[in-house]
Amino acid sequence: MMKATANKPKRRRCKICREWFHYQDFRTWWCCPEHGARFALQKREADREKKRKDEAQQERRSIKIRKLAVQPLSYFHKQAQTAFNEFIRTRDAGQPCISCDRNTGAKMNAGHYRTVGASKETRYDERNCHLQCEHCNSYLSGNIGEYKPRLIAKIGQAAFDRLMEPHELKKWTREELQELAKHYRQKTRELIKQREAAA
Ligand SMILES: [Zn+2]
Ligand SMILES: [Zn+2]
Incomplete structure:
Protein backbone atom coordinates (compact mmCIF):
# COMPACT_ATOMS: atom_id res chain seq x y z
CA MET A 1 0.00 0.00 0.00
CA GLN A 71 -35.23 50.25 -36.96
CA PRO A 72 -36.78 50.04 -40.44
CA LEU A 73 -35.57 47.39 -42.87
CA SER A 74 -33.72 50.13 -44.78
CA TYR A 75 -31.41 50.52 -41.79
CA PHE A 76 -30.31 46.90 -42.15
CA HIS A 77 -29.93 47.27 -45.91
CA LYS A 78 -27.68 50.24 -45.29
CA GLN A 79 -25.52 48.22 -42.90
CA ALA A 80 -25.31 45.31 -45.34
CA GLN A 81 -24.56 47.57 -48.31
CA THR A 82 -21.80 49.35 -46.41
CA ALA A 83 -20.15 46.03 -45.57
CA PHE A 84 -20.62 44.74 -49.14
CA ASN A 85 -19.18 47.93 -50.68
CA GLU A 86 -16.23 47.83 -48.31
CA PHE A 87 -15.53 44.29 -49.49
CA ILE A 88 -15.67 45.39 -53.16
CA ARG A 89 -13.25 48.26 -52.48
CA THR A 90 -10.91 45.87 -50.72
CA ARG A 91 -11.19 43.21 -53.44
CA ASP A 92 -10.40 45.73 -56.20
CA ALA A 93 -7.91 47.83 -54.22
CA GLY A 94 -5.16 49.24 -56.45
CA GLN A 95 -7.11 48.59 -59.65
CA PRO A 96 -8.11 51.46 -61.93
CA CYS A 97 -11.67 52.76 -62.28
CA ILE A 98 -13.90 50.18 -64.02
CA SER A 99 -15.33 52.92 -66.29
CA CYS A 100 -12.54 55.35 -67.20
CA ASP A 101 -9.58 53.06 -66.50
CA ARG A 102 -7.88 55.82 -64.53
CA ASN A 103 -6.23 55.44 -61.16
CA THR A 104 -5.99 58.95 -59.85
CA GLY A 105 -5.23 57.94 -56.28
CA ALA A 106 -8.32 59.86 -55.24
CA LYS A 107 -11.17 58.34 -53.27
CA MET A 108 -12.61 55.30 -55.00
CA ASN A 109 -16.15 53.97 -54.67
CA ALA A 110 -17.87 50.66 -55.10
CA GLY A 111 -19.91 51.31 -58.26
CA HIS A 112 -22.86 49.15 -59.25
CA TYR A 113 -23.36 48.46 -62.98
CA ARG A 114 -27.05 47.73 -62.48
CA THR A 115 -27.87 50.48 -60.03
CA VAL A 116 -29.31 49.75 -56.61
CA GLY A 117 -32.28 51.99 -57.39
CA ALA A 118 -33.17 50.31 -60.67
CA SER A 119 -32.20 46.75 -59.76
CA LYS A 120 -32.58 45.90 -56.09
CA GLU A 121 -32.14 42.25 -57.05
CA THR A 122 -28.44 42.70 -57.84
CA ARG A 123 -27.39 45.11 -55.12
CA TYR A 124 -25.39 42.40 -53.33
CA ASP A 125 -24.13 40.68 -56.50
CA GLU A 126 -20.32 40.76 -56.59
CA ARG A 127 -20.31 40.57 -60.41
CA ASN A 128 -22.32 43.78 -60.45
CA CYS A 129 -20.06 45.97 -58.35
CA HIS A 130 -16.53 47.17 -59.01
CA LEU A 131 -14.07 49.84 -58.03
CA GLN A 132 -15.01 53.15 -59.61
CA CYS A 133 -13.64 56.67 -59.34
CA GLU A 134 -15.67 59.40 -57.66
CA HIS A 135 -15.98 61.28 -60.95
CA CYS A 136 -17.54 58.38 -62.86
CA ASN A 137 -19.58 57.21 -59.89
CA SER A 138 -21.10 60.51 -58.78
CA TYR A 139 -20.82 62.98 -61.65
CA LEU A 140 -21.29 60.64 -64.60
CA SER A 141 -23.93 58.50 -62.83
CA GLY A 142 -21.72 55.44 -63.05
CA ASN A 143 -20.42 56.22 -66.58
CA ILE A 144 -22.36 53.15 -67.70
CA GLY A 145 -21.44 53.34 -71.38
CA GLU A 146 -17.76 52.98 -70.53
CA TYR A 147 -18.48 50.55 -67.68
CA LYS A 148 -20.07 47.88 -69.92
CA PRO A 149 -17.12 46.86 -72.18
CA ARG A 150 -14.67 46.83 -69.27
CA LEU A 151 -17.10 44.84 -67.12
CA ILE A 152 -17.46 42.23 -69.89
CA ALA A 153 -13.67 42.11 -70.24
CA LYS A 154 -13.32 41.63 -66.49
CA ILE A 155 -15.97 39.03 -65.66
CA GLY A 156 -16.55 37.49 -69.12
CA GLN A 157 -19.52 37.59 -71.47
CA ALA A 158 -21.26 34.60 -69.88
CA ALA A 159 -21.19 36.09 -66.38
CA PHE A 160 -22.30 39.42 -67.80
CA ASP A 161 -25.26 37.79 -69.55
CA ARG A 162 -26.28 36.02 -66.35
CA LEU A 163 -26.01 39.28 -64.46
CA MET A 164 -28.34 40.95 -66.97
CA GLU A 165 -30.99 38.23 -66.72
CA PRO A 166 -34.03 38.95 -64.60
CA HIS A 167 -33.41 38.01 -60.97
CA GLU A 168 -35.90 37.15 -58.32
CA LEU A 169 -36.38 39.95 -55.79
CA LYS A 170 -35.45 38.47 -52.48
CA LYS A 171 -37.54 39.37 -49.45
CA TRP A 172 -34.82 40.11 -46.92
CA THR A 173 -35.40 39.87 -43.21
CA ARG A 174 -33.52 41.93 -40.65
CA GLU A 175 -31.68 38.84 -39.45
CA GLU A 176 -30.62 37.86 -42.98
CA LEU A 177 -29.29 41.35 -43.63
CA GLN A 178 -27.39 41.31 -40.35
CA GLU A 179 -25.93 37.97 -41.39
CA LEU A 180 -25.02 39.35 -44.81
CA ALA A 181 -23.26 42.34 -43.25
CA LYS A 182 -21.38 40.00 -40.93
CA HIS A 183 -20.47 37.75 -43.88
CA TYR A 184 -18.95 40.64 -45.84
CA ARG A 185 -17.09 42.11 -42.87
CA GLN A 186 -15.60 38.66 -42.35
CA LYS A 187 -14.71 38.33 -46.06
CA THR A 188 -12.99 41.73 -46.03
CA ARG A 189 -10.97 40.82 -42.94
CA GLU A 190 -9.92 37.50 -44.46
CA LEU A 191 -8.87 39.15 -47.71
CA ILE A 192 -6.72 41.67 -45.85
CA LYS A 193 -5.18 38.90 -43.77
CA GLN A 194 -4.40 36.82 -46.89
CA ARG A 195 -2.68 39.77 -48.54
CA GLU A 196 -0.66 40.58 -45.44
CA ALA A 197 0.48 36.96 -45.26
CA ALA A 198 1.44 36.97 -48.95
CA ALA A 199 3.29 40.29 -48.73
ZN1 LIG B 1 -4.91 35.49 7.93
ZN1 LIG C 1 -13.70 56.70 -63.56
Missing part, protein backbone atom coordinates in the same frame (compact mmCIF):
# COMPACT_ATOMS: atom_id res chain seq x y z
CA MET A 2 1.18 3.45 -0.78
CA LYS A 3 1.82 5.75 2.10
CA ALA A 4 -0.45 8.43 0.81
CA THR A 5 0.44 12.04 1.24
CA ALA A 6 -3.03 12.49 2.70
CA ASN A 7 -1.70 12.58 6.25
CA LYS A 8 0.85 15.20 5.46
CA PRO A 9 -0.46 18.55 6.69
CA LYS A 10 -1.28 20.82 3.81
CA ARG A 11 -0.58 24.48 3.84
CA ARG A 12 -1.49 27.53 1.84
CA ARG A 13 -1.45 31.28 2.21
CA CYS A 14 -4.33 33.06 3.94
CA LYS A 15 -6.34 35.08 1.43
CA ILE A 16 -6.45 37.99 3.88
CA CYS A 17 -3.05 38.29 5.53
CA ARG A 18 -1.03 36.16 3.07
CA GLU A 19 0.52 34.19 5.96
CA TRP A 20 1.03 30.44 5.59
CA PHE A 21 -1.33 28.22 7.56
CA HIS A 22 -2.26 24.53 7.77
CA TYR A 23 -5.71 23.48 6.76
CA GLN A 24 -7.89 20.38 7.02
CA ASP A 25 -10.72 21.38 4.75
CA PHE A 26 -9.77 22.39 1.20
CA ARG A 27 -12.49 25.07 1.32
CA THR A 28 -10.68 26.98 4.05
CA TRP A 29 -8.80 29.96 2.73
CA TRP A 30 -8.17 31.82 6.00
CA CYS A 31 -5.78 31.43 8.90
CA CYS A 32 -8.15 32.36 11.75
CA PRO A 33 -11.90 32.93 12.32
CA GLU A 34 -11.47 36.69 12.07
CA HIS A 35 -9.88 36.42 8.63
CA GLY A 36 -12.53 33.86 7.75
CA ALA A 37 -15.20 36.44 8.46
CA ARG A 38 -13.39 39.07 6.42
CA PHE A 39 -12.91 36.63 3.58
CA ALA A 40 -16.66 35.85 3.58
CA LEU A 41 -17.43 39.55 3.53
CA GLN A 42 -15.07 40.18 0.62
CA LYS A 43 -16.52 37.28 -1.30
CA ARG A 44 -20.06 38.53 -0.75
CA GLU A 45 -19.04 41.99 -1.97
CA ALA A 46 -17.34 40.50 -5.04
CA ASP A 47 -20.40 38.37 -5.82
CA ARG A 48 -22.64 41.43 -5.53
CA GLU A 49 -20.33 43.42 -7.81
CA LYS A 50 -20.35 40.63 -10.38
CA LYS A 51 -24.14 40.45 -10.24
CA ARG A 52 -24.38 44.22 -10.76
CA LYS A 53 -22.05 44.02 -13.75
CA ASP A 54 -23.94 41.09 -15.27
CA GLU A 55 -27.24 42.91 -14.87
CA ALA A 56 -25.84 46.10 -16.41
CA GLN A 57 -24.49 44.14 -19.35
CA GLN A 58 -27.81 42.35 -19.77
CA GLU A 59 -29.59 45.69 -19.70
CA ARG A 60 -27.28 47.16 -22.34
CA ARG A 61 -27.90 44.12 -24.52
CA SER A 62 -31.67 44.36 -24.27
CA ILE A 63 -31.56 48.11 -25.00
CA LYS A 64 -29.54 47.35 -28.12
CA ILE A 65 -32.04 44.67 -29.17
CA ARG A 66 -35.00 47.02 -28.55
CA LYS A 67 -33.30 49.79 -30.54
CA LEU A 68 -32.65 47.43 -33.45
CA ALA A 69 -36.22 46.12 -33.33
CA VAL A 70 -37.66 49.57 -34.09
Whole structure:
Protein backbone atom coordinates (compact mmCIF):
# COMPACT_ATOMS: atom_id res chain seq x y z
CA MET A 1 0.00 0.00 0.00
CA MET A 2 1.18 3.45 -0.78
CA LYS A 3 1.82 5.75 2.10
CA ALA A 4 -0.45 8.43 0.81
CA THR A 5 0.44 12.04 1.24
CA ALA A 6 -3.03 12.49 2.70
CA ASN A 7 -1.70 12.58 6.25
CA LYS A 8 0.85 15.20 5.46
CA PRO A 9 -0.46 18.55 6.69
CA LYS A 10 -1.28 20.82 3.81
CA ARG A 11 -0.58 24.48 3.84
CA ARG A 12 -1.49 27.53 1.84
CA ARG A 13 -1.45 31.28 2.21
CA CYS A 14 -4.33 33.06 3.94
CA LYS A 15 -6.34 35.08 1.43
CA ILE A 16 -6.45 37.99 3.88
CA CYS A 17 -3.05 38.29 5.53
CA ARG A 18 -1.03 36.16 3.07
CA GLU A 19 0.52 34.19 5.96
CA TRP A 20 1.03 30.44 5.59
CA PHE A 21 -1.33 28.22 7.56
CA HIS A 22 -2.26 24.53 7.77
CA TYR A 23 -5.71 23.48 6.76
CA GLN A 24 -7.89 20.38 7.02
CA ASP A 25 -10.72 21.38 4.75
CA PHE A 26 -9.77 22.39 1.20
CA ARG A 27 -12.49 25.07 1.32
CA THR A 28 -10.68 26.98 4.05
CA TRP A 29 -8.80 29.96 2.73
CA TRP A 30 -8.17 31.82 6.00
CA CYS A 31 -5.78 31.43 8.90
CA CYS A 32 -8.15 32.36 11.75
CA PRO A 33 -11.90 32.93 12.32
CA GLU A 34 -11.47 36.69 12.07
CA HIS A 35 -9.88 36.42 8.63
CA GLY A 36 -12.53 33.86 7.75
CA ALA A 37 -15.20 36.44 8.46
CA ARG A 38 -13.39 39.07 6.42
CA PHE A 39 -12.91 36.63 3.58
CA ALA A 40 -16.66 35.85 3.58
CA LEU A 41 -17.43 39.55 3.53
CA GLN A 42 -15.07 40.18 0.62
CA LYS A 43 -16.52 37.28 -1.30
CA ARG A 44 -20.06 38.53 -0.75
CA GLU A 45 -19.04 41.99 -1.97
CA ALA A 46 -17.34 40.50 -5.04
CA ASP A 47 -20.40 38.37 -5.82
CA ARG A 48 -22.64 41.43 -5.53
CA GLU A 49 -20.33 43.42 -7.81
CA LYS A 50 -20.35 40.63 -10.38
CA LYS A 51 -24.14 40.45 -10.24
CA ARG A 52 -24.38 44.22 -10.76
CA LYS A 53 -22.05 44.02 -13.75
CA ASP A 54 -23.94 41.09 -15.27
CA GLU A 55 -27.24 42.91 -14.87
CA ALA A 56 -25.84 46.10 -16.41
CA GLN A 57 -24.49 44.14 -19.35
CA GLN A 58 -27.81 42.35 -19.77
CA GLU A 59 -29.59 45.69 -19.70
CA ARG A 60 -27.28 47.16 -22.34
CA ARG A 61 -27.90 44.12 -24.52
CA SER A 62 -31.67 44.36 -24.27
CA ILE A 63 -31.56 48.11 -25.00
CA LYS A 64 -29.54 47.35 -28.12
CA ILE A 65 -32.04 44.67 -29.17
CA ARG A 66 -35.00 47.02 -28.55
CA LYS A 67 -33.30 49.79 -30.54
CA LEU A 68 -32.65 47.43 -33.45
CA ALA A 69 -36.22 46.12 -33.33
CA VAL A 70 -37.66 49.57 -34.09
CA GLN A 71 -35.23 50.25 -36.96
CA PRO A 72 -36.78 50.04 -40.44
CA LEU A 73 -35.57 47.39 -42.87
CA SER A 74 -33.72 50.13 -44.78
CA TYR A 75 -31.41 50.52 -41.79
CA PHE A 76 -30.31 46.90 -42.15
CA HIS A 77 -29.93 47.27 -45.91
CA LYS A 78 -27.68 50.24 -45.29
CA GLN A 79 -25.52 48.22 -42.90
CA ALA A 80 -25.31 45.31 -45.34
CA GLN A 81 -24.56 47.57 -48.31
CA THR A 82 -21.80 49.35 -46.41
CA ALA A 83 -20.15 46.03 -45.57
CA PHE A 84 -20.62 44.74 -49.14
CA ASN A 85 -19.18 47.93 -50.68
CA GLU A 86 -16.23 47.83 -48.31
CA PHE A 87 -15.53 44.29 -49.49
CA ILE A 88 -15.67 45.39 -53.16
CA ARG A 89 -13.25 48.26 -52.48
CA THR A 90 -10.91 45.87 -50.72
CA ARG A 91 -11.19 43.21 -53.44
CA ASP A 92 -10.40 45.73 -56.20
CA ALA A 93 -7.91 47.83 -54.22
CA GLY A 94 -5.16 49.24 -56.45
CA GLN A 95 -7.11 48.59 -59.65
CA PRO A 96 -8.11 51.46 -61.93
CA CYS A 97 -11.67 52.76 -62.28
CA ILE A 98 -13.90 50.18 -64.02
CA SER A 99 -15.33 52.92 -66.29
CA CYS A 100 -12.54 55.35 -67.20
CA ASP A 101 -9.58 53.06 -66.50
CA ARG A 102 -7.88 55.82 -64.53
CA ASN A 103 -6.23 55.44 -61.16
CA THR A 104 -5.99 58.95 -59.85
CA GLY A 105 -5.23 57.94 -56.28
CA ALA A 106 -8.32 59.86 -55.24
CA LYS A 107 -11.17 58.34 -53.27
CA MET A 108 -12.61 55.30 -55.00
CA ASN A 109 -16.15 53.97 -54.67
CA ALA A 110 -17.87 50.66 -55.10
CA GLY A 111 -19.91 51.31 -58.26
CA HIS A 112 -22.86 49.15 -59.25
CA TYR A 113 -23.36 48.46 -62.98
CA ARG A 114 -27.05 47.73 -62.48
CA THR A 115 -27.87 50.48 -60.03
CA VAL A 116 -29.31 49.75 -56.61
CA GLY A 117 -32.28 51.99 -57.39
CA ALA A 118 -33.17 50.31 -60.67
CA SER A 119 -32.20 46.75 -59.76
CA LYS A 120 -32.58 45.90 -56.09
CA GLU A 121 -32.14 42.25 -57.05
CA THR A 122 -28.44 42.70 -57.84
CA ARG A 123 -27.39 45.11 -55.12
CA TYR A 124 -25.39 42.40 -53.33
CA ASP A 125 -24.13 40.68 -56.50
CA GLU A 126 -20.32 40.76 -56.59
CA ARG A 127 -20.31 40.57 -60.41
CA ASN A 128 -22.32 43.78 -60.45
CA CYS A 129 -20.06 45.97 -58.35
CA HIS A 130 -16.53 47.17 -59.01
CA LEU A 131 -14.07 49.84 -58.03
CA GLN A 132 -15.01 53.15 -59.61
CA CYS A 133 -13.64 56.67 -59.34
CA GLU A 134 -15.67 59.40 -57.66
CA HIS A 135 -15.98 61.28 -60.95
CA CYS A 136 -17.54 58.38 -62.86
CA ASN A 137 -19.58 57.21 -59.89
CA SER A 138 -21.10 60.51 -58.78
CA TYR A 139 -20.82 62.98 -61.65
CA LEU A 140 -21.29 60.64 -64.60
CA SER A 141 -23.93 58.50 -62.83
CA GLY A 142 -21.72 55.44 -63.05
CA ASN A 143 -20.42 56.22 -66.58
CA ILE A 144 -22.36 53.15 -67.70
CA GLY A 145 -21.44 53.34 -71.38
CA GLU A 146 -17.76 52.98 -70.53
CA TYR A 147 -18.48 50.55 -67.68
CA LYS A 148 -20.07 47.88 -69.92
CA PRO A 149 -17.12 46.86 -72.18
CA ARG A 150 -14.67 46.83 -69.27
CA LEU A 151 -17.10 44.84 -67.12
CA ILE A 152 -17.46 42.23 -69.89
CA ALA A 153 -13.67 42.11 -70.24
CA LYS A 154 -13.32 41.63 -66.49
CA ILE A 155 -15.97 39.03 -65.66
CA GLY A 156 -16.55 37.49 -69.12
CA GLN A 157 -19.52 37.59 -71.47
CA ALA A 158 -21.26 34.60 -69.88
CA ALA A 159 -21.19 36.09 -66.38
CA PHE A 160 -22.30 39.42 -67.80
CA ASP A 161 -25.26 37.79 -69.55
CA ARG A 162 -26.28 36.02 -66.35
CA LEU A 163 -26.01 39.28 -64.46
CA MET A 164 -28.34 40.95 -66.97
CA GLU A 165 -30.99 38.23 -66.72
CA PRO A 166 -34.03 38.95 -64.60
CA HIS A 167 -33.41 38.01 -60.97
CA GLU A 168 -35.90 37.15 -58.32
CA LEU A 169 -36.38 39.95 -55.79
CA LYS A 170 -35.45 38.47 -52.48
CA LYS A 171 -37.54 39.37 -49.45
CA TRP A 172 -34.82 40.11 -46.92
CA THR A 173 -35.40 39.87 -43.21
CA ARG A 174 -33.52 41.93 -40.65
CA GLU A 175 -31.68 38.84 -39.45
CA GLU A 176 -30.62 37.86 -42.98
CA LEU A 177 -29.29 41.35 -43.63
CA GLN A 178 -27.39 41.31 -40.35
CA GLU A 179 -25.93 37.97 -41.39
CA LEU A 180 -25.02 39.35 -44.81
CA ALA A 181 -23.26 42.34 -43.25
CA LYS A 182 -21.38 40.00 -40.93
CA HIS A 183 -20.47 37.75 -43.88
CA TYR A 184 -18.95 40.64 -45.84
CA ARG A 185 -17.09 42.11 -42.87
CA GLN A 186 -15.60 38.66 -42.35
CA LYS A 187 -14.71 38.33 -46.06
CA THR A 188 -12.99 41.73 -46.03
CA ARG A 189 -10.97 40.82 -42.94
CA GLU A 190 -9.92 37.50 -44.46
CA LEU A 191 -8.87 39.15 -47.71
CA ILE A 192 -6.72 41.67 -45.85
CA LYS A 193 -5.18 38.90 -43.77
CA GLN A 194 -4.40 36.82 -46.89
CA ARG A 195 -2.68 39.77 -48.54
CA GLU A 196 -0.66 40.58 -45.44
CA ALA A 197 0.48 36.96 -45.26
CA ALA A 198 1.44 36.97 -48.95
CA ALA A 199 3.29 40.29 -48.73
ZN1 LIG B 1 -4.91 35.49 7.93
ZN1 LIG C 1 -13.70 56.70 -63.56
